[in-house]
Amino acid sequence: MQFENTLEFARQLDWQDSLKEFRERFIIPTLNGKEQIYFLGNSLGLQSKNVKQEIEKILDQWGSYGVEAFFNGDAPWMNYHDQLTQVLSRIVGALPSELTVMNQLTVNLHLMMVSFYKPKGRANKILCEAKAFPSDQYMFETHLRKYDLNPDEIIIEVEPRKREHLIRNEDILDAIHKYKDELALVMFSGVNYYTGQVFDIARITKAAHHAGMIAGFDLAHAAGNIPLRLHDWDVDFACWCSYKYLNSGPGAVGGCYVHDRFHRDENIKRFAGWWGYNRATRFNMEKGFRPIPTAEGWQLSTPSLLLYASHKAALAIFEEAGWQNLQTKRKLLNDYLWFILDEVNKMTSQKTIEFITPRPASYQRENERGCQVSMLMLERGKHVFEALNKEGVMADWREPNVIRIAPVPLYNTFEEVWEFGNIIATILNQ
Ligand SMILES: *Cc1c(COP(=O)(O)O)cnc(C)c1O
Numbered sequence: 001m002q003f004e005n006t007l008e009f010a011r012q013l014d015w016q017d018s019l020k021e022f023r024e025r026f027i028i029p030t031l032n033g034k035e036q037i038y039f040l041g042n043s044l045g046l047q048s049k050n051v052k053q054e055i056e057k058i059l060d061q062w063g064s065y066g067v068e069a070f071f072n073g074d075a076p077w078m079n080y081h082d083q084l085t086q087v088l089s090r091i092v093g094a095l096p097s098e099l100t101v102m103n104q105l106t107v108n109l110h111l112m113m114v115s116f117y118k119p120k121g122r123a124n125k126i127l128c129e130a131k132a133f134p135s136d137q138y139m140f141e142t143h144l145r146k147y148d149l150n151p152d153e154i155i156i157e158v159e160p161r162k163r164e165h166l167i168r169n170e171d172i173l174d175a176i177h178k179y180k181d182e183l184a185l186v187m188f189s190g191v192n193y194y195t196g197q198v199f200d201i202a203r204i205t206k207a208a209h210h211a212g213m214i215a216g217f218d219l220a221h222a223a224g225n226i227p228l229r230l231h232d233w234d235v236d237f238a239c240w241c242s243y244k245y246l247n248s249g250p251g252a253v254g255g256c257y258v259h260d261r262f263h264r265d266e267n268i269k270r271f272a273g274w275w276g277y278n279r280a281t282r283f284n285m286e287k288g289f290r291p292i293p294t295a296e297g298w299q300l301s302t303p304s305l306l307l308y309a310s311h312k313a314a315l316a317i318f319e320e321a322g323w324q325n326l327q328t329k330r331k332l333l334n335d336y337l338w339f340i341l342d343e344v345n346k347m348t349s350q351k352t353i354e355f356i357t358p359r360p361a362s363y364q365r366e367n368e369r370g371c372q373v374s375m376l377m378l379e380r381g382k383h384v385f386e387a388l389n390k391e392g393v394m395a396d397w398r399e400p401n402v403i404r405i406a407p408v409p410l411y412n413t414f415e416e417v418w419e420f421g422n423i424i425a426t427i428l429n430q
Contacts, residue, residue: 013414018325026410027049036393037394038411047249050317057309092240093228097260099256103256105240105254115258116185116216123182126155128156130157136187158175186207189217189218191226194404195374198368201217201235206233214237219239221245222370223242224244225370235259236259240255248314252311273299275299275303277292334373337373344428352377352379353376370406384427388403391427393420
């Protein structure tokens with residue numbers, strides 16, 4: 001499509017957008033009575049208007065039935081979980097039985113490490129990306145210390161080459177090969193939080209398996225953003241949070257995937273709790289842990305119904321919009337964003353924005369890119385960021401000089417993308 005840098009053109013794209021009415025389902029933050037341009041769906045997705053109602057339902061059930069709400073009424077809490085995993089299975093490409101919704105991301109990563117980090121003699125190393133999200137780094141560090149291992153010796157980080165921002169896929173695959181006798185686990189994110197780089201989950205997993213190790217992924221910035229086929233890609237385990245692209249609210253309940261080949265593995269180690277115990281006999285309260293033979297066998301505690309409720313409401317909107325439709329709009333919106341950003345660079349006397357995120361064209365496969373663009377500001381970065389805020393643009397600042405923006409298909413518009421370009425160009429030309 002031939003894009004144009006005009007308000008009329010952007011409005012026409014919105015008019016043609018089959019998902020345009022979904023914005024109405026969300027509460028858009030305002031500044032001085034005007035809706036803000038919210039490009040922070042990668043940080044905390046906006047609240048959909050059905051969340052309150054879904055939470056109120058739980059409160060009403062609690063009020064009406066007390067603890068019996070687990071079993072009584074038209075939607076007993078005991079089965080609530082299944083509604084979530086059905087929808088999620090389409091979003092992350094897994095069997096519903098491979099999914100569980102529990103805890104939060106960092107906790108789940110620790111739990112997965114218990115099961116899937118199995119050091120054997122010299123093969124005790126973990127391969128991961130350099131500059132992973134800090135919580136993941138702290139998770140590795142403290143987890144390894146628990147086993148009296150030195151994180152500096154165990155963790156091998158793949159870095160971008162000199163003067164590059166991104167980690168080359170070939171370098172990841174080469175590292176897996178190079179260290180194959182020393183590695184126990186390969187763990188990457190699906191989309192790097194800082195650069196927006198999408199990793200090739202399928203190829204990393206294949207290479208890891210070929211070398212006889214486990215492949216796990218942190219999908220915090222991937223779930224609800226890019227298409228995933230965890231089961232087909234043969235991924236061993238994955239975890240994500242639901243408050244970013246999945247719009248399920250601050251501190252929303254996390255998601256966890258375990259490939260079904262592990263569900264009945266009696267040798268697998270885990271930290272257990274009563275909610276992972278076989279459903280049929282759980283309430284016999286017997287000694288000796290017998291896991292549910294699905295990903296639910298990794299659950300520990302009583303479900304967080306209030307968090308389930310907001311997750312359910314948010315997922316219902318994904319379901320209604322249609323995952324394929326969202327993919328189509330994500331790509332078009334992202335293409336338009338790149339076009340507008342290039343226009344901005346042309347409108348300033350010298351180039352002021354360098355892009356860290358790979359350009360769409362640099363991806364070989366159609367789908368491999370997300371919503372986010374990370375812009376390295378070559379001058380006055382902090383000033384530009386603050387000026388954007390004053391103009392009602394909500395973006396994200398990362399030291400030393402990076403502004404991250406992530407227009408999402410459910411509630412952002414082409415007009416917002418155009419307006420963003422207009423605002424930032426004005427700021428840069430001042
Ligand atoms: C957002 C994010 C987290 C945050 O973890 P919580 O336990 O949900 O606070 C962890 N890892 C990555 C890669 C993230 O992007």
